């Protein structure tokens with residue numbers, strides 16, 4: 001063993017404190033990811049010490065036993081940090097966890113190795129010693145901070161990093177929470193050596209969220225937009241009644257939402273959430289930053305103020321949906337958040353924790369993070385791909401945000417988005433329609449979240465519950 005220098009400022013380690021011996025490189029990054037995985041998720045106090053070694057060694061203060069694992073990402077030379085040569089070597093090796101001989105709850109026993117032992121990923125289990133072939137901390141850092149999105153320039157027509165450019169999609173693990181699975185392996189190893197150390201696994205959750213792009217189909221917008229919707233209703237859906245309800249809603253305009261308007265299904269959504277003992281979160285647009293993508297409402301309209309009050313009175317959550325061109329301008333996100341909070345305050349609405357999601361899931365790491373932080377928001381729930389559902393960050397758990405460019409933790413929590421209805425249903429994306437095939441994908445993702453005791457965060461727009469088939473699918477996903 002080499003020289004040990006405690007780098008984490010707690011004095012003497014108490015019982016049940018993990019001692020993490022690692023090389024001295026990237027101390028801020030190591031501090032961040034050790035806090036996220038060990039303290040935040042596993043509830044374990046820890047202390048890192050610099051050691052003259054090439055791997056990571058985990059011990060428990062006052063106890064025997066050790067866990068050894070490779071240290072790969074944080075061995076990256078400083079000049080290649082955040083460049084393509086620091087990305088994982090592909091194709092990824094696959095480790096068969098069965099050879100470890102520990103009981104671990106995984107989506108599949110075969111784990112792709114993001115960073116770790118690439119040649120022949122093998123583990124070993126001996127009395128007092130477990131060797132894992134995974135660089136758990138480096139791999140988690142890579143996925144949670146969206147490292148690759150800073151490195152890879154590919155973008156879609158809305159300037160978004162597409163799923164197809166991601167390691168997870170290319171290596172076929174986007175539909176599993178791979179980092180949560182790594183942490184399950186780590187938890188099982190810790191429990192094997194030091195029983196009772198980690199905090200109990202949390203209960204799985206479901207988070208229902210609704211981006212309010214359009215609270216009304218006919219009212220609030222221009223006359224032309226109403227006519228387009230009416231024509232579509234009559235031609236595509238044979239909804240002749242729209243010829244009466246559409247113009248009636250339009251005349252009522254911003255004063256009150258029409259109860260017959262198909263987008264005005266907020267009470268239906270809340271009824272269903274309550275039936276499942278859940279609280280829905282509704283994210284509202286509070287600004288206008290693109291001439292082509294003007295929202296069809298303004299939060300100051302009397303009809304919207306009434307809707308905000310209604311949601312709040314029923315005990316559901318109100319949050320922010322920053323408008324189309326805000327994702328690279330923190331000041332604009334902060335301004336829209338301030339406007340939403342002001343309108344809410346005027347209606348007597350105060351949230352304990354404010355959060356939301358970017359319109360169109362537009363996102364730029366790390367700039368967008370700063371917008372949310374500057375806005376004083378507690379959490380963001382944008383990080384899922386619009387072109388393919390799944391685990392963009394490798395996890396379904398909430399975690400602290402970190403800027404991999406400035407090497408700094410932010411005062412912001414991230415709640416990854418696992419599935420948006422349009423992604424799975426829509427022709428432009430996975431194109432599965434509203435039948436059995438789509439249901440199976442929702443179910444697979446929900447089960448994957450449940451298997452790792454995480455949170456299934458679902459986005460379902462109020463404007464995508466027009467037909468009985470839409471509603472049936474949504475109900476089935478909730479009930480599954």
Ligand SMILES: [Zn+2]
Nearest residue numbers: 211213359360
């Ligand atoms: Zn939106």
